[in-house]
Amino acid sequence: MGYKITAKADLSPIDYFVEVEAPHVAKAWKPGQFVVFIVHEKGERVPMSVYKAENGRIGMFIRKLGKTSLQLYYEYSVGDELWSFVGPLGKPIKVKNYGNVVFASDAVCGQAENYATLKAMKEAGNYTISIQSFENKANVYPEEFLAKPVADEHYITTDDGSVGIKGNYLDVVKELIEKDRVDIIFAGGKLGTLAKLAELTRPYGIPTITTVRQIMVDGTGMCGSCRILYGNEIKFACRDGPMFDAHKVDWADVLKRAERFKEQEQLAKERYLEELRARGVI
Amino acid sequence: MPKLIKERVPTPERPPEERVRDFNEVNLGYTFELAKQEAERCLQCPVEYAPCIKGCPVHINIPAFIAKIKEGDVKGALRIIWNDNTLPAITGRVCPQEDQCEGACVVGKVGTAVNIGKLERFVADYAREHGIEDELLQEFARECSEKKGKVAVVGAGPAGLTCAGELAKMGYRVTIFEALHKPGGVLAYGIPEFRLPKEILDHELDKLKRLGVEIKTDHLVGRTVTIEELLGEYDAVFIGTGAGTPRLLNIPGILLGRIYSANEFLTRVNLMKAYEFPEYDTPIHVGEKVVVIGAGNTAMDAARSALRLGADVTIAYRRGREDMTARIEEIHHAEEEGVKFEFFLNPVEFIGDENGRVKAVKFEKMRPLEERDRKGKRKIVGTGEYVTLEATTVIIAIGLEPNKIITETPGLKTNPNGTLVVDENLMTSIPGVFAGGDAIRGEATVILAMGDGKRAAKAICDYIEKKAKAEA
Numbered sequence: 001m002g003y004k005i006t007a008k009a010d011l012s013p014i015d016y017f018v019e020v021e022a023p024h025v026a027k028a029w030k031p032g033q034f035v036v037f038i039v040h041e042k043g044e045r046v047p048m049s050v051y052k053a054e055n056g057r058i059g060m061f062i063r064k065l066g067k068t069s070l071q072l073y074y075e076y077s078v079g080d081e082l083w084s085f086v087g088p089l090g091k092p093i094k095v096k097n098y099g100n101v102v103f104a105s106d107a108v109c110g111q112a113e114n115y116a117t118l119k120a121m122k123e124a125g126n127y128t129i130s131i132q133s134f135e136n137k138a139n140v141y142p143e144e145f146l147a148k149p150v151a152d153e154h155y156i157t158t159d160d161g162s163v164g165i166k167g168n169y170l171d172v173v174k175e176l177i178e179k180d181r182v183d184i185i186f187a188g189g190k191l192g193t194l195a196k197l198a199e200l201t202r203p204y205g206i207p208t209i210t211t212v213r214q215i216m217v218d219g220t221g222m223c224g225s226c227r228i229l230y231g232n233e234i235k236f237a238c239r240d241g242p243m244f245d246a247h248k249v250d251w252a253d254v255l256k257r258a259e260r261f262k263e264q265e266q267l268a269k270e271r272y273l274e275e276l277r278a279r280g281v282i
Numbered sequence: 283m284p285k286l287i288k289e290r291v292p293t294p295e296r297p298p299e300e301r302v303r304d305f306n307e308v309n310l311g312y313t314f315e316l317a318k319q320e321a322e323r324c325l326q327c328p329v330e331y332a333p334c335i336k337g338c339p340v341h342i343n344i345p346a347f348i349a350k351i352k353e354g355d356v357k358g359a360l361r362i363i364w365n366d367n368t369l370p371a372i373t374g375r376v377c378p379q380e381d382q383c384e385g386a387c388v389v390g391k392v393g394t395a396v397n398i399g400k401l402e403r404f405v406a407d408y409a410r411e412h413g414i415e416d417e418l419l420q421e422f423a424r425e426c427s428e429k430k431g432k433v434a435v436v437g438a439g440p441a442g443l444t445c446a447g448e449l450a451k452m453g454y455r456v457t458i459f460e461a462l463h464k465p466g467g468v469l470a471y472g473i474p475e476f477r478l479p480k481e482i483l484d485h486e487l488d489k490l491k492r493l494g495v496e497i498k499t500d501h502l503v504g505r506t507v508t509i510e511e512l513l514g515e516y517d518a519v520f521i522g523t524g525a526g527t528p529r530l531l532n533i534p535g536i537l538l539g540r541i542y543s544a545n546e547f548l549t550r551v552n553l554m555k556a557y558e559f560p561e562y563d564t565p566i567h568v569g570e571k572v573v574v575i576g577a578g579n580t581a582m583d584a585a586r587s588a589l590r591l592g593a594d595v596t597i598a599y600r601r602g603r604e605d606m607t608a609r610i611e612e613i614h615h616a617e618e619e620g621v622k623f624e625f626f627l628n629p630v631e632f633i634g635d636e637n638g639r640v641k642a643v644k645f646e647k648m649r650p651l652e653e654r655d656r657k658g659k660r661k662i663v664g665t666g667e668y669v670t671l672e673a674t675t676v677i678i679a680i681g682l683e684p685n686k687i688i689t690e691t692p693g694l695k696t697n698p699n700g701t702l703v704v705d706e707n708l709m710t711s712i713p714g715v716f717a718g719g720d721a722i723r724g725e726a727t728v729i730l731a732m733g734d735g736k737r738a739a740k741a742i743c744d745y746i747e748k749k750a751k752a753e754a
Contacts (some may be wrong), residue, residue, distance in 0.1 A: 024498075028506050038463055044554060044563035045463075068563055084463035086500035217554070217564070220461045220502055221687060222471075222526040223546035229537055234530060239687060253537045256638035260539040264565030271560055 002081030003037070006057055012139040015063050015108045016073055023056035025087040031113070031120040032093035032243045035060070036219040038084035039072050047089070047216045047238070049188065051112035051145075058085075061112040061145075067268040074281050089219045090242045093117065093209065099183035101126040102176060103147070104169035104197070106133035110188025111141065113211060117186050119150040129153045129176065131169040133189070137162035170196055182206050186243070191258055195251035208246040212237045215260055229253050288393025291320040293400050298618040302589055305475040305557060308615055309375075309400075314354075317404040321351040324396045325388055334398060337386035339733035342366045344383055344398055351401060357414045359405045364422060367732065368447040368489070371410065371482050372440075374403025376473060377729045378579075378609045410485060419492055424453040426494035431746040434459060434516040436503045436688070439467020440728045441522030441719025443490060444735030445742070450493040452743055457516075458495060461502040464553065467524055469728070471553040472545070474583050476590075477612075504687040509694065509715060517749065518714045518742045521702065522735060525682035525720035531575070535632025539639035540567065544580045544679035551587045568593040569674025573643050575599075575629055576679030577606035582613060584677045585621045595621045596671060600628040600648055605659045626650070626662065627669065632676065644670050682725050699724055707741040708734060714749075716742055 007019035025035055029050060035058060036045050046068055052059040062069050076082075101121045103114045111132055118128045130151035134140045136158050148154040155172050156164030165172060170193065176182050177200075187197055188211040201208045214226035214237040221239030228235055229250035235241065276282045294310040295301075301308050312320060326345050329335065334344040343362050350359035363370045379385070379399035387395035409415045430453045435442045438460035446456045464470045466483050491497065501507060503523075512519050528543030530536055542550075547566070550556040554564035572588040574581050577599040585595045597616070599606060602625050606613060617623070627645035635641045647669060648662040655661050684700040695703040695711035701724050702710050702717045710717050718734025720726055 024501060024506055033505075042555070042558075042562045044565075067560075084500055086461065086463065086502060086506070088505055089502065090505075217546055217549050218462060218471075220526070221685060222461075222528075223549050224528045224530060224543040225546045227530070227537065234532075234536065236527075250537075253638075257537060257539065259638070261565050261567070264559065264567060268560045268563065268565070 002083060003085040005076060005078050005080050005082065007059070008076075008078055011061060011141045011145055012134070014139060015061055015141070017051070017059065017061055017145060018072065019057050019059040020082055020085060021056060022058050022085045022087070025085060026053040026056045026058055029053040029058070029088040030092035031095060031116045033088035033090045034219075034242055035085065035087035036089060036216070037082050037086075039068055039076065040083050043083060044068055045084075045217055045219065047219055049109040049112040049211070050088075051115055058087075061108045063108040066265050067272040070269070070272055070276070074276060086219070089238060091240065093186070093243050095120045095124050097125040099126065100129065100181050102129045102131065102173065102182050102185040104131040104133070104173055104185065104187045105189040106169055106193050107189035109211065109213065111147075113186075113188045115147040115150060118147055122150050122152070127152050129155075129181070131155045131157065131172045133157045133169040134159075136160050140164075168193060170200060173197065173200060177201070177204055177206065184209070186210070187246070191251070191255055194246060195255065198246035198249065198251060202247055209243050210246040210249070211242050212244050212249055212254060213242065214254065214257060228257070286325070286389065286392065287323045288389075290323065290394045290397045291316050293397070298620070301476065302619045305590055307479050308476050311407055312400055312404040314408065317351055317401060317408075318354065320397050320401060321348045323389055324348040324352075327388060333386035333388065334383040334396075337382045339382065339729045340366045340736055342383075342402070347405065348396070348398075348401060351405065356405055356408050356412070357418060360409045360414060360418055361421075363402060363405060364418065366736070368422075368451075368493075369440075369443065369486050369732065370402045371406035371486055372469060372478060373729055373732065374399050374406055375478050375482070376469075378727055380610055382729065415489070419489065422451055423493050424451055426450055426453055426455045428455045430454050431517040431750075432457070432515070433518050433520065433742055433746075434512040435520045435522060436509075436512075437467060437522040437524060437721075438465030438497055438499075439522055439524050439719065439731065440469065441524070441721070441731035441735040441738075442467070442520065443487070444732040445520045445522060445718065445739045446495045447490050447493060448736050448739035449742060450490070450495045452739070454743070454746075456495045458497045459501040459503050459507065459512075460497060460499045462553070463499050465497050465499060467522075471549045472580065472583065474548070474552050474587050476586065477583065502687065504690060509688075509691045509712065513712075513714055517746045518716065520735070520738050520742060521688060521710065521715065521717040521721050522719045522731070523685045523688045523721045524731070525723075525725050526685035527683045528678070529681045529683055531629055531678060531680065533629060533631055535634055535640065538632050538634040539637070540569070540674065541632055541640050541676040541678065544576070544584045544677055545682070547584050547677045548580070548587065551591070557587075557591055566591065567675070570594060571672050572596070572675045572677065573598055573671050573673040574677045574679055575643075576681070577601070577608060578679060578681070579608045579612055581677075581679035582608045582616045582621075584679050586616055586619060588675070588677065589619055589621060593675065596624055597621055598624045598627045598629070598643070598645060598671065600626065601659060601662055602626060602650055624671070628662075628664065630668070633670070640673055640676050642670050642672050643676060644668055682720070684721055684724065688721070707744075708738045709741065709745070714745065
């Protein structure tokens with residue numbers, strides 16, 4: 001059995017979009033939940049956020065970061081199949097009317113959740129504010145993939161100010177807080193920024209729900225690889241999360257644990273890039 | 283009365299210095315001739331008396347199948363085993379026979395017990411390799427039909443596979459839902475190739491499919507589909523989700539890098555073949571010194587896997603040698619291969635380096651008392667003395683808890699330890715939903731899980747028949 005790739009597109013020089021046919025997952029998926037896929041028989045289990053779950057298909061945003069994501073980008077096209085695709089995993093977020101809901105993100109997985117979460121929140125009657133942060137103009141996603149259609153307000157920021165607001169989403173969030181316009185904030189993306197966001201909102205007591213991305217193997221609560229310290233208790237990001245109250249997360253530990261396989265990941269990536277160069281792919 | 287041969291015929295094993303360099307199977311099993319010789323040692327106790335049958339959780343007619351081996355009738359032997367256990371290639375390899383059939387064997391009172399486990403394995407292996415199984419499969423495969431009933435099995439581990447196989451033999455249409463991409467449960471992710479080669483497992487799974495069982499991988503019940511939804515589509519549900527969540531130590535440093543639960547370590551190595559990284563994409567790193575905490579079969583499996591990844595391995599256990607829960611054969615294999623053992627050491631802290639990775643484990647030395655606990659083990663107390671072991675990797679193998687995702691099912695009652703509440707027919711608090719294996723036991727053996735699967739299959743059959751009658 002396999003799971004057919006039904007669409008693929010570049011989002012930026014570093015990120016791409018993939019859509020996969022997985023009706024069993026699409027049927028049950030709710031915002032906040034993630035999936036795990038394996039590209040081929042020798043592949044690793046890769047946890048991934050979901051951008052859209054429609055018509056039996058799961059859309060995902062992926063960064064060309066490691067061997068697996070590069071391989072999926074360079075060697076798999078529409079019509080090819082992924083070897084394994086399981087989900088939805090994790091707990092859905094609570095969708096209800098909070099008032100003013102902000103979703104902010106500065107990296108690929110968060111950009112995916114941004115759309116999915118705000119769409120559900122808008123349908124639940126919230127006023128939705130979206131902030132999507134990119135490094136520069138070249139990395140900004142094409143219009144059709146931005147969260148704009150599901151947001152009442154939509155902001156883009158770039159680190160160099162080449163488009164939108166100069167800075168990171170933290171800067172926009174700060175302003176929104178000062179104007180008392182935030183009832184709850186959801187965020188995804190880089191762990192370092194999420195840790196800063198937690199400190200930004202903490203003094204105001206603004207509920208802050210963030211993705212806690214951790215290295216996983218099975219994604220079902222079986223291995224404990226993604227354990228985090230949460231309010232002095234050990235929680236598993238895959239089973240108890242992946243969205244958590246950012247104020248209870250021990251971010252220092254989360255940041256450390258995310259680096260566990262850095263050398264191995266680097267080795268695999270280098271080897272693969274060499275292979276691609278030798279084959280003339282890049 | 284036949285002449286008693288006190289000592290068992292040994293099974294050939296690969297030498298430690300050779301096997302420790304690869305993941306291939308350690309024990310090579312009996313040849314046809316050796317199996318016949320070993321079978322001669324069986325005293326053929328009458329069935330109504332035979333202690334070995336009583337000692338076997340699924341009550342295989344052991345004297346009868348051994349008699350067939352003596353006659354050289356492997357097909358006959360396999361037929362007898364299959365009546366009670368359709369997965370003998372697995373149980374023959376992983377059962378703790380010394381506590382079960384072999385522990386009860388009469389020959390064992392004066393010499394070494396008949397090597398029942400290896401004989402069982404011989405029958406399964408020989409039958410598979412010589413096409414005997416194919417003939418018998420046709421005999422056992424019944425036409426599966428939705429008319430008879432449809433059953434959903436949750437989890438493709440020992441309990442679920444057995445339940446599914448038994449129901450298929452009775453003519454039920456069975457679908458197994460498995461969360462991982464490969465079926466087998468602990469047999470796939472937990473037990474290393476050197477104890478249970480994957481091709482053996484794959485073959486056994488294939489056999490189930492030939493009996494008519496459908497296996498849906500990539501389906502996490504509780505997330506992909508709920509028990510409630512399954513009940514709407516199937517006549518009954520069996521939960522065999524095992525004890526899938528690792529118990530971790532609640533001591534400082536538990537979040538340091540390179541501290542693995544045995545589940546994570548073994549899943550990376552066995553299921554994802556991290557030992558072939560970067561040929562396979564899942565990484566593992568063990569460094570030079572591995573400390574394994576615990577003394578069960580999982581600890582032995584983890585230690586011996588780490589050894590094969592090139593590390594110097596020490597098993598640290600808070601009790602004494604006599605209290606280790608692993609099978610004697612596995613402890614013996616681990617020792618032969620060079621795993622070191624440290625006893626009466628209780629971990630109190632993991633010490634990390636500047637990169638947030640473990641570099642040592644601090645233990646308190648323990649002392650045994652005369653007094654014994656409920657399980658008959660000697661109680662231990664701390665001595666106030668401490669010792670530190672260097673560790674580039676730590677593997678925690680101190681036990682498991684039931685999977686929490688399934689217990690979130692509304693209406694499904696659990697015990698305080700997280701196991702599912704079942705009645706004498708293994709039915710849970712939800713009518714039509716049955717459970718067995720570690721999901722109800724907490725943590726037990728493959729064969730006990732299989733025993734539950736078999737019992738549940740009978741109970742499910744009764745339940746569906748009764749329901750059909752009531753509806754007619």
